[in-house]
Amino acid sequence: MRAPSSILPLALVEVTFAAGGRTIVDAITCEIGPSARTVIVGPNGAGKSVLMRLCHGLLAPTTGRIEWRGAGASAVGRRQAMVFQRPVMLRRSAQANIEYALALHGVPRRDRWALARDALGRVGLGHLAERPARVLSGGEQQRLAIARAWALRPEVLFLDEPTASLDPTATREIEAAIDAIHASGTKIVMTTHNLGQARRLADEILFLHQGRLVERAPAIRFFTSPATAEAAAFIKGELPWT
Amino acid sequence: MNSLHEAFAQAAALVASGDPALVDIVLLSLRVSLSAVCIATLIGLPIGAAIGVGRFPGRRALIVVLNALMGLPPVVVGLLVYLLLSRAGPLGELGILFTPAAMVIAQSILILPIIAALARQAIEDAWTEYQEQLRSLGAGRLSAAFTLLRDTRFSLLTAVLAGFGRAAAEVGAVMIVGGNIDGVTRVMTTAIALETSKGDLPLALGLGVILISLVLILNAAAYLTKEAAQRRYG
Amino acid sequence: MDVIRRFLAAAFGAALLAHAPAFAQQKFITVASTTSTEQSGLFKHILPIFEQKTGIQVRVVALGTGQALDMGKRGDADVVFVHAKPLEEKFVAEGFGVKRFEVMYNDFVLVGPKSDPAKVSGTKDIVAALQKIKAAQAPFASRGDKSGTHFAEVRLWKDAGVDIAKDKGPWYRETGSGMGPTLNTASGMNAYALTDRGTWLSFKNRGDLVISVEGDKRLFNQYGVMLVNPATHPHVKKDMGQAFVDWVISDEGQQAIAGFRIGGEQLFFPNAAP
Incomplete structure (x- = not known):
């Protein structure tokens, strides 16, 4: 497989998003580079999910710019994928759900079956390939969503609270799948409000509070010596969850 | 309730007799209404999907109009098609007035808004749920519309059945464009109207019982198929 | 597996079946007549005799006399068979009908x-x-x-x-x-x-x-029959239509009408001019 040039880094310049008279993301400027696992944390309502959708391209910023600055940025739509907190599965088999995504990305019909099987195997769902996707459990559906995104061979994978509604066992399985994807060379950008998960997965932390990027730091430093009072309060569990 | 009792006895006797004239009438009813459902489905589902997923000026007005057209009076549709297909009308050259083809056209027009409007609602509801996911996977509106048509197939079956029920039950349109010609365009509903006007109420009611039973059987079959499939696909 | 697809396939098959007979070549004429003749069962009695003899199927659309004449005016019938003499004479005078023949009375x-x-x-x-x-x-x-x-x-x-x-x-x-x-x-x-x-x-x-x-x-209730004017409506099947008119007023047709009875009672009395 030839290695196409990278779409990264991703640059946000004074990005603001407002809806219904409320500013949800407030003048965020930052650059996200390759390789590290970037985890966006912050209390509920900090604007994490909206920021994720802005980066993925589902929402357009009210003001400011989002730029993919890598040499391969012209094909950015096909080089990054997203996994939602509640993924929507089509009424067809697990296998067919992945083949559907592959078809949308222009993968030739003859290659789809094998690529889908491979992706299912990597998240441990190979034995459920022919099972209708909608009757799978919540954890299985989330792993299927990850497999579906992964099958597209994205350079960047966004995950929005991928374990928010799952039990601990399912959560561990998802985290293992995320690790495996990262190990295969995919850049991970995810949100979570679960600090334990952030500690386990993050290489670097972006801390959001009330729509603003308050602190950005390598994970170890963020958890041991946060630079801002808000971050310190958040780590101690003192910030209100509103 | 003597006459009700008599009607059911009549219905049973009619079915038991296997009268070939009755069989022809039943088969013609099914052919005409199923053809109309087929045509209205092929046209109505894409229309419903397009309105459900699309964003264009006048969309809300179009939805209101479509919903209102669900209540189209069959007689008005019949008259309209009659004037179109009459020799003195714009499509008179076809020479298909008073044929089953004319009846299929009238019923298709009658049920098209029903199927399109119910499909529109189902697709739009699903679109709310699927939109982000499908856009994220890279689907455009057109391909999303087809995906939704397939994924809402169980709800769409209900729309199609509603259309069939309306087609099978209406008498006003087929009476006008078919002419209720014995052996050519006589269907269950026009036969019922005829027997009513001849004062043979038990026979009319008996035919009605058969018609309702047929529609019931078809609906039950469709419902059971749908339920089994839905249990499988979630 | 796919419910809709199966349903559509069935509907398609049914559609084909429905259209085959409609377009099949068949010798027939369309007669606009009244509910009284159709519902009494007269046509069921006499039409098979005519069909047997000529091979022409007669398709009767039964309406009120006014509507039946209107159907003839629009060219949607080949023959009109009704009972309102003044209206019929007006119909012929306006050029919609060729010639009115008296058939029978009840x-x-x-x-x-x-x-x-x-x-x-x-x-x-x-x-x-x-x-x-x-x-x-x-x-x-x-x-x-x-x-x-x-x-x-x-x-x-x-x-x-x-x-x-x-x-x-x-x-x-x-x-x-x-x-x-x-x-x-x-x-x-x-x-x-x-x-x-x-x-x-x-x-x-x-x-x-x-x-x-x-x-x-x-x-007294007089019935008349007339061919829709092919000069006004060129598609009128004038030969087959005239054959029906001629037969109805012929001895054979008149006898068929006289032979129609309900409970032993004769309903229509032929009185075509010989």
Whole structure:
């Protein structure tokens, strides 16, 4: 497989998003580079999910710019994928759900079956390939969503609270799948409000509070010596969850 | 309730007799209404999907109009098609007035808004749920519309059945464009109207019982198929 | 697996079946006629004889006389077979019909409830009977649909010196529908009604209704038949249509009409000019 040039880094310049008279993301400027696992944390309502959708391209910023600055940025739509907190599965088999995504990305019909099987195997769902996707459990559906995104061979994978509604066992399985994807060379950008998960997965932390990027730091430093009072309060569990 | 009792006895006797004239009438009813459902489905589902997923000026007005057209009076549709297909009308050259083809056209027009409007609602509801996911996977509106048509197939079956029920039950349109010609365009509903006007109420009611039973059987079959499939696909 | 797909396949098959017979080449003509001839069963009796002889299928669309003539005017029928002489003559005079032939007659009867609230039974005088109904304000159900029968009824009221359009009260109900539905209405509300004898004899939901007045010469009901003018409507199947007209007024056709009976009673009396 030839290695196409990278779409990264991703640059946000004074990005603001407002809806219904409320500013949800407030003048965020930052650059996200390759390789590290970037985890966006912050209390509920900090604007994490909206920021994720802005980066993925589902929402357009009210003001400011989002730029993919890598040499391969012209094909950015096909080089990054997203996994939602509640993924929507089509009424067809697990296998067919992945083949559907592959078809949308222009993968030739003859290659789809094998690529889908491979992706299912990597998240441990190979034995459920022919099972209708909608009757799978919540954890299985989330792993299927990850497999579906992964099958597209994205350079960047966004995950929005991928374990928010799952039990601990399912959560561990998802985290293992995320690790495996990262190990295969995919850049991970995810949100979570679960600090334990952030500690386990993050290489670097972006801390959001009330729509603003308050602190950005390598994970170890963020958890041991946060630079801002808000971050310190958040780590101690003192910030209100509103 | 003597006459009700008599009607059911009549219905049973009619079915038991296997009268070939009755069989022809039943088969013609099914052919005409199923053809109309087929045509209205092929046209109505894409229309419903397009309105459900699309964003264009006048969309809300179009939805209101479509919903209102669900209540189209069959007689008005019949008259309209009659004037179109009459020799003195714009499509008179076809020479298909008073044929089953004319009846299929009238019923298709009658049920098209029903199927399109119910499909529109189902697709739009699903679109709310699927939109982000499908856009994220890279689907455009057109391909999303087809995906939704397939994924809402169980709800769409209900729309199609509603259309069939309306087609099978209406008498006003087929009476006008078919002419209720014995052996050519006589269907269950026009036969019922005829027997009513001849004062043979038990026979009319008996035919009605058969018609309702047929529609019931078809609906039950469709419902059971749908339920089994839905249990499988979630 | 796919419910919709299977359903569509079935519907497609059905669609093909539905259209095959419609477009099959078949020798047939379309006759616009009245409910009285169709519903009495006359056509069921005579048409098979004609079809057997000529191989021409006759498709009858039964409407009120006014509508049937209108259908001929629009060119949607090849032959018109109705009962309202003045309207028929106008139809021919305006160039819509070729030539009118008298075929047969039957008669109208006045039916009413057994209790006879207007005390009209026993008389043969239809005009006097109508005057009594009006005086007693007894319920009367009228077709009110511009049919041949309605036309005849309005003429009879006129003979009775009643301007029904002006003098009608709540006792006079216009149903605006065919003979059968009007009789159903009359039966339901115990009203008097004017009906052709054929429809009455084959009508089953009589309730308390019986014949009150019959046999008056003014109740005579003449039927006529005419080919729709091919000069006005070139697509008219003039040879087959004329063959039907000729047969109906031929000895054979006339005998077939005379041979039609319900419960031993002859309904239509052939009187074509020889």
